[in-house]
Amino acid sequence: MNSFGARDTLDVGDKTYEIYRLDAVPGTDKLPYSLKVLAENLLRTEDGTNITKDHIEAIANWDPSAEPSVEIQFTPAxxxxxxxxxxxxxxxxxxxxxxxxxxxxxxxxxxxxxxxxxxxxxxxxxxxxxxxxxxxxxxxxxxxxxxxxxxxxxxxxxxxxxxxxxxxxxxxxxxxxxxxxxxxxxxxxxxxxxxxxxxxxxxxxxxxxxxxxxxxxxxxxxxxxxxxxxxxxxxxxxxxxxxxxxxxxxxxxxxxxxxxxxxxxxxxxxxxxxxxxxxxxxxxxxxxxxxxxxxxxxxxxxxxxxxxxxxxxxxxxxxxxxxxxxxxxxxxxxxxxxxxxxxxxxxxxxxxxxxxxxVVPSIAGPKRPQDRIALDDAKSAFRKDIHNYVGEEREPAEYSKLDEAVDETFPSSDPVSLSSGNGGTPPLHSAAVGAEGRPTNPVTVRSEERGEFVIDHGAVAIAAITSCTNTSNPEVMIGAALLAKNAVEKGLASKPWVKTTMAPGSQVVTDYYDKAGLWPYLEKLGFFLVGYGCTTCIGNSGPLPEEISKAVNDNDLAVTAVLSGNRNFEGRINPDVKMNYLASPPLVIAYALAGTMDFDFESDCLGTDSDGNEVFLKDIWPSQKDISDTIANAISQEMFTKNYADVFKGDERWRNLPTPSGDTFEWDQESTYVRKPPYFDGMPAEPEPVTDISGARVLALLGDSVTTDHISPAGSIKPGTPAAQYLDSHGVDKKDYNSYGSRRGNHEVMIRGTFANIRLRNQLLDDVSGGYTRDFTNGGEQAFIYDAAQNYAEQGIPLVVLGGKEYGSGSSRDWAAKGTSLLGVRAVIAESFERIHRSNLIGMGVIPLQFPEGESAASLKLDGTETFDITGIEDLNDGKTPKTVHVTATKEGADPVEFDAVVRIDTPGEADYYRNGGILQFVLRNMLKTQ
The missing domain is CATH 3.30.499.10 (Aconitase, domain 3)
Structure with a gap:
């Protein structure tokens, strides 16, 4: 559709393009840049149903002071x-x-x-x-x-x-x-x-x-x-x-x-x-x-x-x-x-x-990117923070409050991958307090490769130049290499206990290091190329050397990591490392030279030169002119055109991988990584009518701020859990379990890890955390959530989940919704939803319902032992979305609890997805109609 007559042409050189002119819509000229992009998107994709003239006018008439209320449909290019x-x-x-x-x-x-x-x-x-x-x-x-x-x-x-x-x-x-x-x-x-x-x-x-x-x-x-x-x-x-x-x-x-x-x-x-x-x-x-x-x-x-x-x-x-x-x-x-x-x-x-x-030189840590510390204050801040990690038992990170904490990767920001066997942060032993008022526990380490040295609390165990954030920036990458050059020329070396890694985000970095002749200096300090990938920033730091790991764990040392990344949450970087700091690439190298966070770069020297003079950070810090001149001489357009000329081709390993051919994939029934999911099994060409829910049991009764991190499988796979049992049954050794992230293509593993987070508290059980519930097919006995769901499925019993406020907040993890659906959950009833997870549930055929305003499972005295009947869902078959559906919760010896739950299917498109059993089914059926 073209309600505003915006379709026009634009001549550039000898080529003419069709465009949709924003100036055809009054008001768009005053919008911020980002909203102009959204306005053009709506203008170009207007279809009269999901994207209407009203939506375009709503963005053109955007009120900067208003709270967001208008839902739009953004179509990414x-x-x-x-x-x-x-x-x-x-x-x-x-x-x-x-x-x-x-x-x-x-x-x-x-x-x-x-x-x-x-x-x-x-x-x-x-x-x-x-x-x-x-x-x-x-x-x-x-x-x-x-x-x-x-x-x-x-x-x-x-x-x-x-x-x-x-x-x-x-x-x-x-x-x-x-x-x-x-x-x-x-x-x-x-x-x-x-x-x-x-x-x-x-x-x-x-x-x-x-x-x-x-x-x-x-x-x-x-x-x-x-x-x-x-x-x-x-x-x-x-x-x-x-x-x-x-x-x-x-x-x-x-x-x-x-x-x-x-x-x-x-x-x-x-x-x-x-x-x-x-x-x-x-x-x-x-x-x-x-x-x-x-x-x-x-x-x-x-x-x-x-x-x-x-x-x-x-x-x-x-x-x-x-x-x-x-x-x-x-x-x-x-x-x-x-x-x-x-x-x-x-x-x-x-x-x-x-x-x-x-702005002053800064680092951030020891566990959140926003906890900035001026470099001048780093030593005193460390001495203050170290008391939280040594000498007393401490609470593990409050993951439920880290709505920003996890991305769609497998990482170890998920609490599952914390180092102790029970999934929590290990209790810390009492520690001696040194003369300077900080905990100290010096430990001598003997290493065949690195000799004999002493490490203590605060030792820098990992110094990693890593992550897209900084390795794409030539100024800080060249700055780091020049600092390495100056350090080597002064006779300085990285400390022997530091795991030093260099993982650029593109091969162009290698080219300009080569051209500038800087690689030898980085390598002299131990910063050899380890890979072109995220590595340490997402928890792929690899193990510490065995003797260092043993010393850390045997003596419960609070050692540190310094990385040029974007995330430093507890447990994320390495299971042996308790405190993680974000820093620029030059400062990563500086901390490798210092070897400890208990270091003041202003007053503490990094070592001595060949003449016995003390060397401080300011003595080796490269000037802006040196950095700019090196960039000008070392980086060229040809480096980018050469490296990206055949970017999809790959090396010999990639090209020599035996690869299946054909329009459809030949699934390997023995694979534990890639399996055909059951989303379309038995799916008819036309959707069957949606049905009310009868006799449903509660799989989980959850509190406020349950995040997608609590629901979605992430981190390492623990022995004895349903996912581990599945891998065991397929002959996979414990050492080869790998992570949930690496096995995201296998729904069998992922279902078994859904709702299995060790921090999840299912209120059907008393004082139990982790992936457990009461199985009412088995007298209400405690069982793994996955096992109980299988038993319910065998008896044809549908499931519901009850939640509190902000259900599904956090990163928009697909498996939080996929796993919920595949476990047999038909509805989630919560006090409020995070927007994207609510949408994802609909996309997987699960109906999101909200308790009446001011009500909750607790106020309605629901304890999760009830059976649930939900009527009114079938009204969706008439092409309209009901505002509410009627819920009746029944249990023996008590009067039924009845209430009208608000239906959180908010757009016509979402209603189409739900009627089809999910977004993929909707798209597939539309494809069949247009073939």
């Missing part, structure tokens, strides 16, 4: 995935192909309707380090562990149109995105429009630095977007962030971003867009913009975006985009009022400002 989250998406597409064929359709018609790219970057682990062959060996081990998954992805790359895979050992998804995949303005079938992109990893927001609007979503939304379905969202509040002034000498982009993270966390930007504006924007290099965009999940915002300007164009030119593309980006942005003009300041919902000259 493309989808990007990493391998852990991407595998189940491609598993579902492969399964859909078979289902189409079984229903008489053409399997080849099942293809992504929006371009989809998958970058394999989450699987490499820094097992080996500090040696020349570390990269080669780590890649070999990666292939040994993940061969099945990689074969499947290679099949998908050949079988599906508009789906491409960037092989292992190439780079980190977000860096590959900004350096190659992102176009800023798309040209598809002659139509030009803003490049928008959702991704199955929360740090997808790195592309915001390029002016590309997008953010991390769960697998269900990603699959929907790939199949042409929109993503539901509320028109957000937009926070204007004004940058002024210039950075002082010695202050890095990392210091800026840690400062911004602290500021925005304090301000409160969860669910909002952040948009950088003002004269200072032009002074921010693109790599620094990307660093700021990348940390959006750490602020809590949905997106953190910069508008398009000359800096954007120059970066696109440097990274090898074509002249034709550069011309299109500039012409389109100017025609649509999306080109940054500091003189035309839009209205924002809220305002915040940072004078860059106020």
């Amino acid at each position: 493309r989808v990007i995935m990493q391998d852990f989250t991407g595998v189940p998406c491609i598993v579902d597409l492969a399964t859909m192909r078979e289902a189409v064929g079984e229903l008489g359709g053409d399997p080849q018609k099942v293809n992504p309707l929006a371009p989809a790219d998958l970058v394999i970057d989450h699987s490499v682990i820094a097992d080996l380090f500090g040696r020349e062959d570390a990269f080669e060996r780590n890649v070999e081990i990666e292939y040994e562990r993940n061969g099945e998954r990689y074969q499947f992805l290679r099949w998908g790359q050949g079988a599906f149109n508009d789906f491409k895979v960037v092989p292992p050992g190439t780079g980190i998804v977000h860096q590959v995105n900004i350096e190659y995949l992102a176009s800023v303005v798309m040209d598809r079938d002659g139509t030009a429009y803003p490049d928008t992109c959702v991704g199955t990893d929360s740090h997808t927001t790195m592309e915001n630095g390029l002016g590309v609007l997008g953010w991390g979503v769960g697998g269900i939304e990603a699959e929907a977007a790939m199949l042409g379905q929109p993503v539901s969202m509320l028109i957000p509040r937009v926070v204007g962030f004004k940058l002024t002034g210039e950075r002082r000498a010695g202050v890095t982009a990392t210091d800026v971003v840690l400062t911004v993270t602290e500021m925005l966390r304090k301000h409160g930007v969860v669910g909002k867009f952040v948009e950088f504006y003002g004269d200072g924007v032009a002074e921010v290099p693109l790599a620094n913009r990307a660093t700021l965009g990348n940390m959006s999940p750490e602020f809590g915002s949905t997106a953190a975006i910069f508008p398009i300007d000359d800096v954007t164009i120059e970066y696109l030119r440097l990274t090898g985009r074509s002249d034709e593309q550069l011309a299109l980006v500039e012409a389109y942005a100017k025609a649509q009022g999306m080109w940054h003009d500091p003189s035309k300041e839009p209205k924002y919902s809220e305002y915040i400002e940072l004078d860059l000259s106020d």
Whole structure:
């Protein structure tokens, strides 16, 4: 539809593009950049049903001061995935192909309707380090562990149109995105429009630095977007962030971003867009913009975006985009009022400002990205914090409150992967207190490779240059290498107990290190290349050397990690390491030289030079001129064009993988990594009527703030659990269990890990946490949730889950909804829902219901032993969504409890998904109709 007559043409050079003009809609000229992108999206995808003229007018008439209330349907231009989250998406597409064929359709018609790219970057682990062959060996081990998954992805790359895979050992998804995949303005079938992109990893927001609007979503939304379905969202509040002034000498982009993270966390930007504006924007290099965009999940915002300007164009030119593309980006942005003009300041919902000259060198820790510490205060802050980790038993991290804590990866921010056997943080032994008032417990370690040395609380066990956040930024990467050069020339060395790793986000980094002649200095300090992937930042730090790990655990030392990453939650980085600090790449090297967090770089010397003079950090810190000159001489456009010329080809290992062919995938019945899920088993071509729920039992009675982290399987697979029992029965050794993340393509493993988080408290049981419930097919005995669900399924008993406030908050994990559905849960009744998880439940055929206003399971005196009848759901068969359904909860010896639950199916599209049994079924049936 074209209600505003916005369809027009744009001439760029000798080419004409169709565009949808924003100036056809009154009011859009005053919008912030990010909302202009959304407005164009609605204008171009208006269909009169899910996207209407009213929606377009609502965004054009956006009130900056209003609370978000209008739900819109955003249709991303493309989808990007990493391998852990991407595998189940491609598993579902492969399964859909078979289902189409079984229903008489053409399997080849099942293809992504929006371009989809998958970058394999989450699987490499820094097992080996500090040696020349570390990269080669780590890649070999990666292939040994993940061969099945990689074969499947290679099949998908050949079988599906508009789906491409960037092989292992190439780079980190977000860096590959900004350096190659992102176009800023798309040209598809002659139509030009803003490049928008959702991704199955929360740090997808790195592309915001390029002016590309997008953010991390769960697998269900990603699959929907790939199949042409929109993503539901509320028109957000937009926070204007004004940058002024210039950075002082010695202050890095990392210091800026840690400062911004602290500021925005304090301000409160969860669910909002952040948009950088003002004269200072032009002074921010693109790599620094990307660093700021990348940390959006750490602020809590949905997106953190910069508008398009000359800096954007120059970066696109440097990274090898074509002249034709550069011309299109500039012409389109100017025609649509999306080109940054500091003189035309839009209205924002809220305002915040940072004078860059106020930023000081900083780190963040010991467990959250927003806990910034000025470097000058790092030693005293450590001495204060160490008391929380030594000498007394402490409470484990409050994961339920970390709504920002986990992304769609497997990581170990999930409490399941904490180091102690019972899943909690181990109690700490009493510790001696040194003369300086800090706990001390010096331990002598003898190592064949590293000699004899003493480690104590605060020892830096890991120093890792890692993560998309900083390894995409030449300024901090060159800065780190120059610092290494200066240190080596002064005769300094990394301490022998430090695990030193270098994991760049793209091969371009290796090229410019080579050209600048800086690799030998990094390697002299132990920073050998270990892989091109996320590594330490997502918990793939690999084991500490055995003798160090033993000393740490035997003596309960609180050792530390320093990494140039974006997340440092407890238990995430390494099971032996209790305190984790984020720092710029140069400071990572500085801490490897210092060897301890109990260090003041201002007053403590790093060692002595050949003449016996003390060497301080300021003596080896590179000047801004040295960094700028090295960048100018070492980085060229040719490096990007060469490295990305054949980016999907891969190395010999990738090309030699035995790969299945054919339109449909030949499932290996013995595989424990990739299995055909049952979503379409027995599915008819036309949906059967939805039915009321009768005689349902409660699988779990849960409290407030149950997150997708509590529901979704993540972290390591513990022996004795249903998932471990399944792997045992398939001949998998305990050492090869791997993680839930690596097995996301196997629904059998994932169902068994759903609701199995060790922190989950099911109130059907007293004082029991973990994946347990009462099984009323077996007299109400305690059982694993999975086992009880199987027993209920055998007897044809439907299930419900009762929840409190903010049910499903946290990252939008697809398996939180998939696992719920596959366990046989038909409805979730909660006091309130997090928006995306609510939508995901509908996408998996589970109806989200809300207790009446002011009521809860507790106020209604529901204890979970009742049977539930829910009537009124069948009204959906008439094409309308009822506002409420009637719930009757019955138990022996008590009067029935009756109430009207609010139906949280909020849009016509969601109602269609639910009537079809889920979003994939809806899309599949539509495909059959159009074939």
